[in-house]
Amino acid sequence: MHVEVDLLGQFRVSIDGRAASAAAWRRTSSVTLVKLLALARRHRLHREQVMDALWPDLEPEAAAANLRKAVHFTRRALGAHDIIALDGEVVALAPGAELAVDAALFEAEATAALQANDRGATERAARRYAGDLLPDDRYAEWAEEPRQRLRELYVRVLEAAGLWERLLAVDPADERAARALMQAALEAGNRGEVVRQFERLRESLRVDLGVGPQAATVAIYEKALALGGAQPTGIAERVRGLLAWGIIQLNSGDFGDAGQKGAEARTLAIAAELGREVGEASALIGLAAHMQGQWQELFQSEFVDWVRGAPSVASNVFDGHLCLAEFCLYRAGGHEHMAKAARELLGIAEAAGSVPGRVLASLILGEAELFSGRLTAAEELLTSAAQLSAAARAPFGEALALHRLGEIALARGQKWRAGRLLQKGLRLAESTWLAPHLLIRFQALAVEAAATQSQAMEAIRQGDRRLAEKCTCQPCSMGFRVASSIALAEAGELDQASRRIDEAERLAGMWQGGPWVAAVWEARGVHRQARGESDQASALLREAAARYAELGRPRDQERCLARAQAVEVRLAG
Template identity: 70%
Template sequence: MDVDVQLLGRFRVTVDGRTTTETDWRRSRSVTLVKLLALAPRHRLHREQVMEALWPDLAPEAAAANLRKAVHFARQTLQASEVIGLNGEALSLAPDAKLTIDLERYEAAATAALKNKDAAACAALAPQYGGELLPDDRYAEWTQEPRERLQALHVQVLKGAGLWQEVLKVDPIDQEAARALMQAALEAGNRGEAIRLFQALRERLRIDMGLGPDRATVALYEKAVTPGDTAPKSIDEHVRGLMAWGIIHLHSGDFREAERKAQEARSLALAGELGREIGEASALVGLVAHMQGQWQTLFRSEFVKWVRQPLPAAGNVFDGHLCLAEFCLCNARGHADMANLSRELLTIAEDVGSVHGRALATLILGKAALFSGRLDEAEELLTRADELHAQAGALVGRALALHRLAEVALARGQRWKAGRLLQKGLNIAEQTWLTPHLLIRYTALAVEAATDIDQVAEAIRHGDRLIAEESTCQPCSMGFRVASAIALAEAGEIDQAGRRIDEAERIAGMWQGGPWVAAVWEARGVLRRAQGNNGLASALLHEAAARFGDLARIRDQERCLARAQGL
């Protein structure tokens, strides 16, 4: 018997010329059993390993019964009783057949080509890579290690062949590939392409990792924008170079030099009337101060300085500080400190007649009230903030105010109103330079505001597309990741929910001090409830409630306690 298994790009099994695809399987656990065995060392697993992977929350007797059914249906679907072998306590895939698996063929050939440093072999092998390992099981935990291992191997093959453009398709933040393509563009006299490559890399690094390009990449960029001894071709190119160096200095701990680069970048951006760059440079100025525990002091001085300046420059500066303002509202002390500071700033703005200053201070006060659970006060302040931002023509502030007003509506169970606010705010968010931050936040609320399973599914698909295709801010994606995990757990999609929670937990660990660790605990509690483990679910939800309570997030605390009591 000949058995050929395809795992790359799609799942397909061919037995003696008869091909069975993913859609031919009527029982999901039977197909998963075959996939597990195909990935296992020597294609053998102890029955307890299989039961733990497929039915971790069932009693041994029930899991064993399910395993027997999975073996039966796998044999039936593939029309071959020998395809799943049983030898004592071990299960094996096609033990007496000629078994070939595309993943193993590719790994063996790739390892040999790389060991021999054979560029021609790597070039010939690259097209044979069939695609992502088991794409329909992207969120299954047991696929993660082999998927990551295989992707890393494929990237090395592409590098061995010098296929740098293909490397960036697989890993858009690979700086070695970006530099190779930039250097090739410069040698061909195409400075514009080198600059474009740098800008694309810089954007993805900033969004995905909160980092900037390394020194070697920035130095190559400066060669592109400063040919010979001439000045940079344009102000915006010079600003981007300064920002890149500023981020390098920030992460190396040289705060003084990081601030100097950020201030210089902002001055140039102001001279060139580059709105987005003004905002990004202001955000870097704020981040440098935040890393030294001095952001609130800086923000006050920035507000006092810029509240007297004309729009739109002042608005761009304020927009650059909004994320840090929200971060500082994430703990109990931050609520009080930021509220007190915002009242002071509101008085200053009223004294100088600044609509934009009043709008910003009112927005922060509204968020503080919302996070503290004072919904009536939050709605009044956020509605006023929306009106003031509309009067000032400040789109970012309006988008944030409407987003929080939708949260108020959801907290009151007014899904219809939340949906209306979301649509209004989304139309505004799409017009701003903070789109990578705002769209995924709105999608998170769309998941929570959905009124039926079809709307939930569509919102989740949209969020997944944003994360996969757009330069979406990772911290801002946390709300969507948690909301989608909870929705999927409640719909019985346990594997997908678990994988999303794992990814959310990884990102939460990178951004300490906010509410996301508590949110992950809540999501795990909902997942355990969906798995029927009410005791553990209750413990997790009470832990989430306690963590939200420590942050004075009263509304979130009450929701977790209500979930626990509902058990």
């Protein structure tokens, strides 16, 4: 019997050339058992290792019963009794067959090629890598270490073979690969290719996320621009070079110089009518001010200047500041302070007849009302912001307003309405350069608005794919991380939920003063409840409620208290 198991890029089992259909795998445990054994050294494990990996929360007797069932259903799914052997305390995969596992074959061939320093062999080994290990088991603890090990080995193979384009396909933000291609193009006198690679890199290393290319990469770009020839350096290329240097200075702590580079870039971008670059330059100016504790003063000054002096570019300028405005809204007392400022700014915008100014002020006011629990007032302001944005063709403002209106619909129990707002908002979000902030926030809404468990799981998978692209605002991803943790806990996927909560907690610690620590407490409470640990669940949920109360977010506080009280009622009964 010849057995082939594919783990890279997909999961598939073939016996004597016949692949098992997806319909044959009716039990998740049987699929996972095969995957676990295929990854194991010599494709065999002690039965307790299997039980600990698959059913860590069960008593030994219950876990052993589950193991026997998993073996039975695996044999039935594959139509071969010998595919799984139980020999005393050992569980083995196809011990009497000719077994080929693609992940093991790749690892052996790649390791040998690297040790031999043979470029041809590394190229052949690279062809064996069909994709990341078990992409559908992204949060399975037992798959994490081999997935990371194989991915790192693949990257080493690509580097050794000089397969830079393929390395960028794996990780578009890999600056070593981009710089190698840029250097080769520069040496060939191909100015256009240098510029193309630099632009592709900038899509992953984004100004609005505070991340940019390294100095050595920007230097190659500027050498290419200096080549001149038939394609003279344009304003857009000069602007992008200034922005790249500005991010380098920002990350080096030279905040004043970074802000100056942003101002120079914005002046040029406005003259050339480069809307996105106006927004990026404004984001750089805002980030530099934020790092010096001066953003709120700068924002108010910028608002007044742009609604009165240059209304045609005000929307682009405001787009660059909106993420920082959101950050300030989240802080303790932030929505009250920002609401006060926004009321003044709304008056200025109305007096100046500035639609972008009215959009921004209405958005901030609407969000502040939402956080304060005043849903009717929030809905009126956000609806106005959405309508004004649509009229002004400002997709980011409209998408953000629709996202918040979706949250209001959920708060009222209107999942159907939240779903409609979600679909419209997603289409808008995909059309804006600030998609890395918006799309992952809509995925959180999709998880919470799901009508069925299967829809929630699909929304989680879509969100995971967005996170895997590594071009997502981390603070904006927190809502999705928490929502997916809660949904998985409620679906009984406790291991996956626990791992996501740990990651969310790590990220929450990076932004003090906001709601995310409270949200992590809430997720842990739901997780403990799902585990049947009612006392701990109640305590965690009440702690989350207290933290939300400190932030002045009564709606979130009430939700956590209701969860805690429901747990306590069941415990008392």
